[in-house]
Amino acid sequence: MLTIVLRFAHVGFGALWVGMMAFQVFFLMPALMDVGPDAGKVMGALMKRKMPVFMPIFGLITLVSGMWLFSRMSGGNIGALMQTAMGKAFGFGGLIALLAFLIGVIVMRPAMMRTAQLSESLPSTPPADRPAVQAELQKLRDRATLLGKVVMWMMLFTLAAMAVARYL
Numbered sequence: 001m002l003t004i005v006l007r008f009a010h011v012g013f014g015a016l017w018v019g020m021m022a023f024q025v026f027f028l029m030p031a032l033m034d035v036g037p038d039a040g041k042v043m044g045a046l047m048k049r050k051m052p053v054f055m056p057i058f059g060l061i062t063l064v065s066g067m068w069l070f071s072r073m074s075g076g077n078i079g080a081l082m083q084t085a086m087g088k089a090f091g092f093g094g095l096i097a098l099l100a101f102l103i104g105v106i107v108m109r110p111a112m113m114r115t116a117q118l119s120e121s122l123p124s125t126p127p128a129d130r131p132a133v134q135a136e137l138q139k140l141r142d143r144a145t146l147l148g149k150v151v152m153w154m155m156l157f158t159l160a161a162m163a164v165a166r167y168l
C-alpha cells in the first residue's frame with residue numbers, strides 16, 4: 001500500500017512539476033518577452049495565484065517520494081543497487097532532479113520574485129530612475145531565461161532516465 005501511495009505521489013507530482021516547468025520555460029517566458037511592459041502584470045497575477053509556492057511544493061513531494069522509493073527499492077543496500085544499470089538511472093536521474101530543484105529555489109525563484117516586484121513598481125518609479133530599473137530588469141530576465149533552460153534540460157534528463165530505467 002505504501003508503495004502505491006509513494007508511486008502515485010511521485011509520478012503524479014513529478015508530471016505536474018516537469019509539465020509546469022516546460023510550459024513556463026518554452027511558452028510562458030518567451031510570450032512574456034514578446035508582450036513587453038504588460039509582462040509585469042501577468043507576473044503579478046501569477047504571484048497572486050501563488051505559483052512560486054506551488055512549484056517548489058510539487059518538486060519537494062516528487063523528490064521526497066523518489067528518494068523514499070529509491071531507498072525501499074535498494075532494500076537498505078544502495079551500493080548494490082547503484083551497481084545495476086537500473087539503479088544508476090534512477091540514482092543519477094534523481095540526483096540531477098535534486099540539483100535542478102536547488103538551482104530553481106536558490107537562484108531562479110528569488111530572480112523571478114525580484115522581476116515581478118520591479119515590474120510592478122516601474123509605473124510609479126520617477127522617470128529619471130527608470131533606465132536603471134529597466135537595465136536591472138533586462139539582466140534579471142536574461143539570467144532567468146538561461147537558468148530556466150539549464151534547469152529544464154536537467155529535468156528532461158531525469159524524466160528520460162526515469163522513463164527507461166526499468167528496462168536498462
Ligand code: HEM
Binds near residue numbers: 018
Ligand atoms: C523531475 C523529477 C522526476 C520525475 C519526473 C520522475 C518520474 C518518474 C516516473 C515517471 C517513474 C515511473 C517509472 C517506472 O516505474 O518505470 C519514476 C519512478 C521512480 N523514480 Fe522518479 N522522477 C523524478 C525524480 C526522482 C528522484 C529525485 C528520485 C530519487 C532518487 C526518483 C526515484 C525514482 C524511483 C526509485 C522510481 C521507481 C519507483 C518504484 O517503482 O518503486 N525520481 N519516476
